[in-house]
Amino acid sequence: MAMKSYLFVLRKPAHSGNHVQEILDIVLTAAAFDQQVSLLLLDDGVFQLKNNQHPEKLAMKDTAAIFRALEIYDVKNLYVEQESLQERGLKPSDLYLSTKAVDRSNIAGFMKQFDVIFPG
Numbered sequence: 001m002a003m004k005s006y007l008f009v010l011r012k013p014a015h016s017g018n019h020v021q022e023i024l025d026i027v028l029t030a031a032a033f034d035q036q037v038s039l040l041l042l043d044d045g046v047f048q049l050k051n052n053q054h055p056e057k058l059a060m061k062d063t064a065a066i067f068r069a070l071e072i073y074d075v076k077n078l079y080v081e082q083e084s085l086q087e088r089g090l091k092p093s094d095l096y097l098s099t100k101a102v103d104r105s106n107i108a109g110f111m112k113q114f115d116v117i118f119p120g
Contacts, residue, residue, distance in 0.1 A: 005036040007114040010045035014063065020048065023120060024066045031073035038077035038114070039070075040102070045120060046084045049095040067097060081107060 008027050012019055031037045041048055049067065070078070082101040085091065092099060102110050111117055 003034070003036055004115040005038070005113070006030055006116045006118065007038050007040055007111060008118045008120065009040045009042060010048055010120040011041075011043045012120060013044035013047040014050065019120070020063055021066075023118065024063060026118065027070070027075060028066070028073055031070070031075050034074075037073075037075045038079065039075070040079045040081070040107075040110075041099070042081045042084050042107075042120075044084075044088070046080050046088060046090060046095075049078075049080075049097050049099065050090065051094055051096050064096065070097075079110070 008023055010020060010023060014020070027037055027039065048063065070076075078097055078099045079102050080092075080095070080099045081104055083104040085094075085101070092101070
């Protein structure tokens, strides 16, 4: 059976509820079963990887440890929409993980290369 490729799209800001935690749990589960998994951060989702967050001040769980564990699960394809970063005053060096930028005009074509897309 051929391996399917999965794209998980995160649009919500960091620490905005349990949604991101639930998506990351699904990502890790899929990756644990040797599926090809990628993440795309759009809109306020780019804040997920912003350096120096302090979720404990909001009584929220720190998802940074989960994001850092992705590589252990062979999830190495992290993408950010270039314009989402720029519109929020961020640059790649503001993120604590290495990402690949995708231009907004290429997002639809980019998504077509995946078998299954989990919208965020």
